[in-house]
Amino acid sequence: MILSGIDSGFRVTRKGTPMLENRTTITDGAAVVDEAITSxxxxxxxxxxxxxxxxxxxxxxxxxxxxxxxxxxPWRVYVTKAEVKQRITDAILNSGIRAEKAEWDEYRYYPDQFFEPYLTRRRANGFGLYSVLGIGRREVDRMRAQHDRNFVFFDAPVGMIFTVDRRLNKGSWIDYGMFLQNIMVAARGRGLHTCPQAAFAPYHKQIRPVLNIPDEEIVVCGMALGHEDTSKPENEFRTDRAPLEEWVTFAK
Incomplete structure (x- = not known):
């Protein structure tokens, strides 16, 4: 899927910024944007x-x-390919630090203890992925091996590492999330896929010297970018979303 400015009802300004032309094209434009988001x-x-x-x-x-x-x-991005990307992979996998022992000492992504409804959703995600891969619930070594695929960026040709200045506050982290989503949606518009990866965050000590990341920057996450391998079973896995009734209140 490649979304073009001509077909989508967008026009491009002199500076290259896409803009909706008029009310008539909003419907077409919405369909294009929705497709990029939902895909x-x-x-x-x-x-x-x-x-x-x-x-x-x-x-x-x-x-x-x-x-x-x-x-x-507040965003800062380190784009890696080929040899530099491999150096990140080697630094993490050769560290001997397993995922369950990795130290989240810069920030914590998950709560110390999961509770409902988040526990059920988390389990459904994990079990669903392992199911399509044929990994049983007690096959810990295979689970670890699959998790370690994060650190080769799932074989994507491009791996990005994102950082934020540690002196900034929570508001900038909210901004950062919108920036990351924009990357993923813009990638879809060009027929590409991504995988955002918080798994890199606790390995900042291994990543820093490879990319010369200053101490004042926190490693937020990584992201794989490239063309999907449709022959792989893990790419058949789809997550669901809770219905609006569970999380939306129309206040009166």
Whole structure:
């Protein structure tokens, strides 16, 4: 799926920013945007086909239109390929630190103890993925091996590491989430897929020297970017979403 400005009802300004032309094209534009959002998912197996720098730059430029408090734009991105990406992989996998022993000492992504409804959703996600891979609930070594595929960026040709200045506050982290979503949606518009990966965060000590990341920056997450390998069973897995009735209140 490649979404073009001509077909989508968008026009491009002189600076390259897509804009809806008029009320008539809003319907068409909404369909294009909705398709990019709903077709986004975490792909866990990629083809080796390279993504050129021009495409990566275009995706990041569009994503940077994300809103941020007083336009601070708190994101910083390290784009890696080939040898540099492999050095990140080697630094993590050769560290001997298993995922269950990794230290979340910069920030904590998950609660110390899960509770409902989040526990059930988390389990459904894990069991669903392992099921399509044929991994049993007691096959711990196979589970670990699958988790470690994070650190090869699921074989994607492009791996990105995202950081934020530790002196910033929670509002900037909210802004960051919108920026990351923009990247993933912009990638879909170009026929590409992604996988956002918090798994990299506790390995910041291994990643820092490879990318020369300053101490004042916190590693937020990584992200794989590339073309989906549709032959792999893990890419058949689909997550569901809770119905609106469970989480929306129309206040009166």
């Amino acid at each position: 986004r998912r975490s792909v866990r197996a990629f083809l080796p086909d390279m993504v050129d720098d021009e495409t990566i730059r275009a995706i990041l430029s569009v994503a940077a239109r994300a809103p941020s408090g007083t336009n601070m734009q």
